[in-house]
Each structure stands twice: as C-alpha cells, then as structure tokens.
Amino acid sequence: MSLSVTRENFDEWMMPVYAPAAFIPVRGEGSRLWDQQGKEYIDFAGGIAVNALGHAHPALRQALNDQAAKFWHTGNGYTNEPALRLAKRLIDATFADRVFFCNSGAEANEAALKLARKYAHDRSGAYKSGIVAFKNAFHGRTLFTVSAGGQPAYSQDFAPLPPDIRHAVYNDLASASELVDDTTCAVIVEPMQGEGGVVPATREFLQGLRALCDRHNALLIFDEVQTGVGRTGELYAYMHYGVTPDLLSTAKALGGGFPIGALLATEDCASVMTVGTHGTTYGGNPLATAVAGEVLNIINTPAMLNGVKQRHDWFVERLQAINARTGLFKEIRGLGLLIGCVLAEPFTGKAKQISLEAARAGVMVLIAGANVVRFAPALNVSEEEVQTGLDRFAQACDHIKAEVSS
Ligand SMILES: *Cc1c(COP(=O)(O)O)cnc(C)c1O
16 A cells, blocks of 8 residues: 555655645546546646646557666667657757757756857857846756846855856847847747746847847857747747747657657757767656657647647637636737736736636646746647636636625
C-alpha cells in the first residue's frame, strides 16, 4: 500500500516556493482532470502551455512505453536513435541546421546565452559581452536566465548577478536601439511575452530587432519556450512574424508533458560550441526524445495548426460573450491558443481570485501577473471541452462580478 497523502502535506514537506491549488489531480484524459475526491476539471492551463496534446494521449503513451521497454538512458558518450530522429525533424521543420538537447526552457536559454557570449569572444573579443533583454520578459530561473528576465523581483535576492545584461522596453524599438551597439553579443526576446501578460510583439518590433542585430553583428535569440510547437497556430511564432532568429529555444509543449528542452541554431552559431564546451547529463535522453518526436509528428501538420486558429476563435467568441455580460475584461489578446484576458476596472488585480473561483466551478485557468487571466489549453481541445469549460468559467466570472458589485 502506498502512503496516503493530502494537500496539507505539501505545506509540511515541500520547500515553500509554490502555492499549489487546494486539490490534488490524480488522473487525466484529454482536457479533463479529476482530483482525489473525484471532482472533474476542464484543463485550460495545460500544465502551463506544456500538455499540447492533453493528458494521457494514446500515441504519446505508446511512444513512451515502446522506448521504456528498450532502454532509458546512456549519457552523452553515446547517441541514440530517438534523439537523432527528433533533431532531423526539428531541422527539417525550421531554419535550424543544428540542435542541442537539454531538459527545460531555462536550460535552453542558458545554452543560447552562453553560446552568444562564446560566439562573440571567439569572433570579436571579450569586449562584446552585452546582452539586451526586455522588461517583463521571462526566460527561466537559473541565475543567468533570471537575470535576463525582466522582473527584478525574481532576481534581486540572488545578487551578485551576471553582468552586462540590460533591459529595454518591449515592443519599443527606439528603446532597444538605445541599448544595442557594437558591444552587444545578443538580443533575447519572446515573440509573445507569456508570463509577462500575454503580449504579442508587433511585426515592426521583431523586424527592427533583426535589423539592429545585423547592423551590430549581434545574435538574435527568440525564446519560444512558451510560443513554440504550434501554440500560436504556426509551428513556431517566428513563422507567424516572418522574422528568422539565429538561435531559438524551445521546451514546454515540445515534450507534451515529458521534460525536454532544445536550442535550435544555425550552422554558423553552432560551430563555436566544440566538444566539451557545454553539456548536460540527460540532454537527448531517449525517453524524452521518443515522446517529443511523436509530439512533433502529430502537431506539425496543416490540419493541427489550422485547428489551433479555429480554436482561438472558439475561445475569443465565447470570452467576448462573457465580457458583454460581465464587463470583466478591457482587452482579450494573444495568438492561437495562448490567450490573455486583461482585467478592467473595478476588477483589476483580481486575476488570482478569478482563477480560484474558476477552479471551484471546475475549470483550471492560468494567470499572467495580477491583472491577466491566461488560457493555454491543449491544442487538440474539443469544442465540447471548450464549451463546458467556458460555461464553468462564466459562472466564476458572474460570481466575481456579483461580489464586486455588492
Ligand atoms: C516557461 C518559460 C521558460 C522557462 O522554462 P522552464 O522549463 O521552466 O525552465 C523560459 N522562457 C519562457 C518564455 C517560458 O514561458
């Protein structure tokens, strides 16, 4: 018999860096989850934009089980077939010529930033160490990536931080132009800020960053950890914008729930990373790459990607109807299945409260800051799941409205 555990145990045993929901999910199928008490939830959180094909997808279970029966790990002294197949798929589907595998988004960005520094050291000299990032950006929690991130609250307690990182204003090309110069080795940017509030970049902004990087011989890094693998209705968001980076980090949805990250690079960039310059024990692990290969197979089809655009409309139409009744939102924004509802007066600052009320009504939603309710559901969420989930979300919105009005 296994130990019986409750949510209270979290508060006794876990390092208190998270504040998880009051319930413990125990089983999932598609976009539904059930908790210890058997209560059903529609999952529009998608494990924070990770479970791109929902829970317990039959083809992913098959891929994982097939590889589990063969072997799990060898380390990087040996390559393996699933890793090579996944690398080729990523190369064929994108601008990239080379791939580096790791285990998370932060590690993919860490690799990108390290590569950019080494590229500049090797080709230009140590003076070219500057990294330009953006306010409100999120790039992960390692010391380098949290420093590149644009929320000082996440980094200031861990000083001294890696130097030569400066932050411009997102979607403000003039602000970026002031910081990018010949001492800049890289610009790192999310094509749509996820954690920062679901803010899509403008095309002019990304095109302008590309031109700035070209002018100053700096690498352009797109952090597509949240926007990648079909989330925006294109395989990667750079395809939506028609602006090609030199380096691209991808993780989250890539594994459909199995931990994996990857850095995609041009041949020229990759060439500075010679044997022994970087690595990680689990990178290219055959279980992770077997699952990710199947994820990419399923998602990188016109039907799937067009389905994401269709589902965007299902969400936005219904959210607008909720808003017509409640007036909770001042803006509904985003691309594909990364959608943010920005709260209007007098509901500002209540995103967390709305998400708690939504869970009570049987639907899981995310927040992005105090003022944005965020949806990042599975890319194959069904119309019935969208309908049922948003009916429950509407109940939560009505409840909040009634509370604020009284
Ligand atoms: C989630 C996220 C990361 C960090 O990924 P981890 O897997 O948590 O390390 C980095 N960048 C963006 C844009 C993200 O959304």
